[in-house]
Amino acid sequence: MSMNYLLGDSIISPLGFTTEENLKAIRNSESALKLQNNSRFFEDGYYASLFDNEIIDEKFNTIGNPFSYTKLEKLMILSVNQVLDQYPNLDLSETGLVVSTTKGNIDQLEKEQFSPDRIFLWKMAQVIADFFGINKKPDVVSNACISGALAIKTANDLIAAGRFKYAIVAGGDLVSDFVLSGFQSFQAISDQPCRPFSSDRKGVSLGEAAAAVLVGPSALESGEKVEYIDAVTANDANHISGPSRTGEGLFQSISRLLNRNKIEAKEINYLSAHGTATIYNDEMEAIAFNRAELSHVPVNSLKGFYGHTLGTSALIETVITKHSLLNNELYTSLNYTDSGVSQELNIIRENKSEELEIALKTASGFGGCNLAMLLKKDR
Template structure:
């Protein structure tokens, strides 16, 4: 069995899962108009980390480890996120039996614009070394960079590492920042909404970007409380259709869900809740509704949390899984911010308000560029 032992989210709405979840539960929206010409020459909506808080909290962490080295914004987010999750977990990060997986799309890509760090610091493999070295982890950190499914893929991969006996504990951590590189790219794609994004809504007109780091600690041992949630199954799949647009039939997403459900040993009618990718682009949300509909899960309550935190790219799957686990612990589903009028062809049960419900088994979905899709099933363990 693979247990979720502990988690953290560093986002615009808080520096822990609890803080971020409470803000979301209260309906706070982390997406604001950003006026920063170093990122983009016009104002744009995005969900940004409080830089002053990041720096002051990181200073405390660095002092604790007597570490005087320089770190980038992204590294500080990752290190703080891991530290907070670690502290609650009791897992020994210095053990050879503890592995680290980092999920990111672009890592320290903003370093292409500066000379403040050695040249190789922009490389994703270097990010792995920086993180492992900080915590004295004896293993090479594994980096997954698979567009917007990176986070869910990293969690599924971590579960395979534990199930196959290679590691006892896995630290899955994901992060991306809102950089000039990424904002300009999405702007050129005309895929950003001029307002906070509106997943599954009739008037949805594109995604909002966000920056975040999040960490999940998985282990083959359970924690000593009543909230034992386990990883039941996971898979990814490719649409084999288009590199920048999702399949019109939801093909890859359908396959990924099918394989994840099969591995979980659960039936479709046992799935209580779906955390969708829900980027609020016209095509993504339509595609997900088709995949859900094809599996006959029309009545299962679905939400997307991108209306609160934006699309945090490589962090998204980890952030949204941490939120999903908190929903399960509290038996409360979060409303889809931005959703007012149903806007996808298939009827699916999109949550428009926070809703209490007993949550035992849940599905997490993700899709991204390159035709990639992923799915994961989590459930409360019987004991």
């Protein structure tokens, strides 16, 4: 089976409308998490990473009519468009589209601007495909918070199966009243910017973003690039929302992945964790990493920069992991104070340069889903 790579990419977030703008903000330890006072659920406001809608329309107006698309559709189309701009000769007749999201256009439930079927995930994906003239029926991946990384695995698997030669993976989610009320029902939202793995963490901060990456063989790329090695998923079926107390599902996904690819834990140079800053998630990850003998590996969570962007989070974090490998950069785990988990972790506390070759990206989500992915710099 031929190798596939993470080729061109795009991150659109309140930190910036390109990947490079986002990386610059991360290098400067800038966070998009701000106090928001526009919610009926939080009397004293809440911290989240939100877009200015006027800026979205201003950007979108250069490629289409902003009134013809929902907020999320516009963000995802802008992100895909940036990827396609990097490859003007890409043959869309042999390119697929894999869309990652948890809630899609859920914000349209109480609105009547668009047809009712726009609420369906398949319809949103088709709208995006139609914008670019992608004739192959798009695939949708919606598996809680591993969706973004699972969409990359899905793209690789579909390419390997001969469905198409290249695939654009596009992800997006918004901070809607539906999402806010859901997390608040768990009393899981922090009243301060989230602090993953810290003793003073109080819960999750939410964020909205879109991202896209082109997956496929290396013919379009020269020089250093990042190979998608493999990914493994495992479901511990512990609870509809609570993670396994033993980290079993995440441990299984990591150990099976390393064993299948004959890679030892000591060969991993960087670990990009899920790190939501909730009490049980962070503890579960720490236990799983320790069981997998990864406690020595430099690890961070990017949630302090973006908040939890749901179905986009693992996609954004994979793109940033790709650039960490290419640039030999490790980024701080923003807002970390001191350890709040029972197992030792090598938390990255400041940006630094380090020779990197192999990275492990993990993600976990509601329903007991877990994913581990290996990426390798190809010189």
